[in-house]
Amino acid sequence: MKIRQNLHIHSSHSCDSACIPIANIIKEMENFGIKHYALTDHLHTAYNLPDIASARNDFLRCCPPENFHFGIEVSCVTAFECEEIARGNYTAWGDTPVFGLRYLEDFDGRMAIGITAEDVEKYGIELVVAGVHWPLGYPRERMEVIENYFQQHMFLISHPLVDVLAHPWDSITLAAGDWYHYRDQEHIDRTIYRDIPKEYSDRMAQELLKYNKPAEINFPVVASRFPEERKFYLDMLTDWKDQGVKFTLGDDLHYMNFSRDQFIAIEQMLTDRGFTDDDFVLPFKKKN
Numbered sequence: 001m002k003i004r005q006n007l008h009i010h011s012s013h014s015c016d017s018a019c020i021p022i023a024n025i026i027k028e029m030e031n032f033g034i035k036h037y038a039l040t041d042h043l044h045t046a047y048n049l050p051d052i053a054s055a056r057n058d059f060l061r062c063c064p065p066e067n068f069h070f071g072i073e074v075s076c077v078t079a080f081e082c083e084e085i086a087r088g089n090y091t092a093w094g095d096t097p098v099f100g101l102r103y104l105e106d107f108d109g110r111m112a113i114g115i116t117a118e119d120v121e122k123y124g125i126e127l128v129v130a131g132v133h134w135p136l137g138y139p140r141e142r143m144e145v146i147e148n149y150f151q152q153h154m155f156l157i158s159h160p161l162v163d164v165l166a167h168p169w170d171s172i173t174l175a176a177g178d179w180y181h182y183r184d185q186e187h188i189d190r191t192i193y194r195d196i197p198k199e200y201s202d203r204m205a206q207e208l209l210k211y212n213k214p215a216e217i218n219f220p221v222v223a224s225r226f227p228e229e230r231k232f233y234l235d236m237l238t239d240w241k242d243q244g245v246k247f248t249l250g251d252d253l254h255y256m257n258f259s260r261d262q263f264i265a266i267e268q269m270l271t272d273r274g275f276t277d278d279d280f281v282l283p284f285k286k287k288n
């Protein structure tokens, strides 16, 4: 198989460490010969909408070719934090809400994404990639963490505005090790993969098939330098492929340049696992 798409790219407008200017994305992706590529800066809650507005303006200013698509990456957040942020009531929670109001211990089970159908229309969003980026509430037991992530994935797959499930199960090693509270290497627990019941991944595959949505093959995740991590993802994705799930490809760029070596390595890895061009789709929203 050949990599012909890259539907997960962050620019310098993203609220995190991403730094590549949009004009450079066009230059490099055209140079790589990628047929379809998409900008997907982060939006956790409406607090990040100004970032999306500035990305959109810059995108248009760069005279984007037809095959460069404007998308966003949303997170699963709580409805409660969206409501609090909409009310401007966030300093009460002791943090700036760039990443939402994480660390809220009480989670009432209501999940949300921070974007509406009106926003999608207003900002010309062609693609909503959705990922789980942290636990909701504060699950402490291993199985609670897994269950929490599973529920978030199921919510995102079924959400009508979501087009792609980004990097399934990624970041669970951080949640399992309580990294979000300690932020050091010792609090990343890569043994968690052994405890994820296959039944959960199977149910996610069934949900993707039910809603006719693709899962993303995220380059840094499948190219992890940790063999156990790499094997977990490749085994799961290959299994999903065999069940009929379709995929998108995304390199999740946060750096200044794309890595040709990484593209070649991913092509080889997926070819070895029996992926073909037919396993990939372009799930863009229809343009009006």
Ligand SMILES: [Zn+2]
Binding pocket: 073, 131, 133, 166, 167
């Ligand atoms: Zn992500």
Ligand SMILES: [Zn+2]
Binding pocket: 008, 010, 073, 252
């Ligand atoms: Zn991303």
